[in-house]
Amino acid sequence: MSEYRVDTVCIIGTGLIGGSLALAIRQAGFCREIVGAGRTEETLIKALELGVIDRYDTSIANAAQHADIVVVCVPLGSIYSVFEQINAAEIENTVITDAGSAKQSVINDAEFVFGDEFQNFVPGHPIAGTERSGVSAAFPELYQNRRVILTPTENTSSDALEKVRAMWQSAGAEVETMSAQHHDRVLAGTSHLPHLLAFGLVDCLNNLEDVDEIFRFAAGGFRDFTRIASSDPVMWRDICLSNRDEVMVMMRRYSVEMEKMYKALEAGDGEELREIFERAKKARDAFCG
């Protein structure tokens, strides 16, 4: 089967992220067969019916057995347990990768389960997603021109890295590599902290009197600002806990910024406020075009 890059890809967790990857690599002819596994057989049956996977196994060990690549697309809080189940399979020649939003914690889990000599683990994180979730929300274009960050460790073999890179590239993504620490810091700033801020704002307003009134007069800006507060609470709990140290660093930095703005407001220092707003607008306009 020389037209395929690999024979079998096993996707554990066939929701939006795993399901979209399956659809994309199938469309690209990256592998001969896609095997699904996961906690809920109902989801797997649906994935099969939708043509997302070719077959499934409710045993993660069975599904992962002899696969060329196993992609773990489950919530961060379940990754450790999934690694343990994968480890029960014969995975000598299997490359294992994941799609978790925090990387150091997943690396720790992998090293604990597979041992720190294991060369075939490639930590990964596709920067993509929608507010929708589940296999019926999956679509093959999700990763088109989106970035996927791989954070290989000292142990990760270049063969394993290249296999995972090729998989994501076949799905249309731009693949970049960086250290797990750098990834976790960058994502704490651009994703994890903003989610906390948005959840926090809505919860804060929700505790006021006249709550309905408050939300009734919210305009488009508020809708955009709080969109991420409609994200999955359990997923975001896991992400915040998994990347706790970096998120706490960012929260402390952010408090300092808020304190600065509060003091400027208290002092009626319009010049200071304008400078902050202007720097922010300039930076935001520069990166969002």
Added chain:
Amino acid sequence: MSEYRVDTVCIIGTGLIGGSLALAIRQAGFCREIVGAGRTEETLIKALELGVIDRYDTSIANAAQHADIVVVCVPLGSIYSVFEQINAAEIENTVITDAGSAKQSVINDAEFVFGDEFQNFVPGHPIAGTERSGVSAAFPELYQNRRVILTPTENTSSDALEKVRAMWQSAGAEVETMSAQHHDRVLAGTSHLPHLLAFGLVDCLNNLEDVDEIFRFAAGGFRDFTRIASSDPVMWRDICLSNRDEVMVMMRRYSVEMEKMYKALEAGDGEELREIFERAKKARDAFCG
């Protein structure tokens, strides 16, 4: 001219807000003539060329003279000076209203300039806008099905109130009345605080090392979340200062919320985080559908 509700409307400040109002009430046949005034003659010439106004006067007093309604659509920081210039005209039978995002400060300005016996001032705030600004961004549908809040004082006559209400309704808006204090509190929560948070987040990230890197990996959620950080810095400085007390109250409440989340994170209390996120998601889903 019985087909018109009023004869002359004078719009001071023919940018996005004033220009769109002019286009909308002209389309609705609300008045016979629209007179423009403002600081920059170039803008007024453009407004004339675009058919937004019928004529203009660079003297605010001359433009406001004998108008049925004068609508002040200038930044909050300029309202006081505009009121003073209007006060130099004959305005015995003229209703004056504004479009400022904070209401108590504008009421204070109006009472100081026109006296606290003046019955023809109707404080107003259309909850509408786009990130674009200027007369060329104006369009007649801006207020369609958007809310306009009027905050009449004890002195405001019901005739004046009804005239301004009819004007906004002819522009397609839903008009509601409430106290200035209530308006300022609601808007501090749903608009002013979110703007500060977004400006603050971008400025905070902008101070990190590897800034380009940070923004390069920002996903769609970040783009939405920070959209309002591309708003006009001077306008937002004015809004924050004008509604300083209520904004400070909201900032303090928000710090308490952030502190709660920080402590939960520090303690590894996933249950507390999940509860906050879940309450927020539920509230957000309920009001944004």
